[in-house]
Amino acid sequence: MDFLNPMAIIAAAVSALVVGFIWYHPKVFGKAWMQAAGITNEQIKGGNMLKIFGLALLFAFLLASALPGIVIHQMGVFSLIGGDPTKALPSYEAFMVDYSEAFRTFKHGVFHGVLTGVFIALPILGTNALFERKSAKYIFINSGYWIVTLGIMGGIICAWK
Template identity: 85%
Template sequence: MELLNPIAMLVAAVSALVVGFIWYNPKVFGNAWMQAAGMTDEQVKGGNMVKIFGLALIFAFLLATALPGIVIHQMGVFSLIGGDPSAALPSYEAFIADYSDAFRTFKHGALHGVLTGVFIALPIIGTNALFERKSAKYIFINAGYWIVTLGVMGAIICGWK
């Protein structure tokens, strides 16, 4: 059984942009985010969008490559054999045969993705925002985006076998 699905990881990376298009839309949190971030329409429109979205996609893909270790329990067993199933003891194959689909659901991946957002993204964003003298609104808008995004990404990566 393959634990990693490169297509799912790519779709998960793209999903970060899709969630961002919705989350930061002016009709959702876009205007509140601009105010909290101290951004103007001119500043937002004046950016190099190809560079911004291109790098955002690359960063999202890097994140998608890290998420399997968080959202797929079988990755822990895979890491114990050093990543080479051909060098594993027969017990590895028996374990994978018995548990290859355990907790491999969209729902379970979403749970671990959301927990990743709460326990990793929120503290990082919050700490940076505190030193940047940003408001609680800024922290909750940006952390909320990452909590939702990581939930979606986790669901895709864990559930799509």
């Protein structure tokens, strides 16, 4: 069974940009984020957008590539056999017949993606922001984005078989 669906990984990576366009829009959190980050409109307009969005997509792709191990339970079973089903004991095949589709839903992927955001992204971003002397507003806007984004990415990856 193949758990790494390349189209799901790509779609999940692109979804990070789509959520970002909405989340950081001036009518959503964009103005508050700019204020909390200490960024002006001139600074936003002065950036190399091709470089920024290109690297953002690359980073989102890296995250999406790591998420199957977090949001798809069967990846754990696959790793227990060393990644080669031809060398697995017969119990592996029996297990996969019974459980290959278990918990492979969008909702379940969102659950694990959100947990990833809360327990990994929030502490990392929060720690950096504290040392950068950023406000709680800054921490919650950015962490909120990643919690929502990782939830959507997890849902896409888990459900798309």
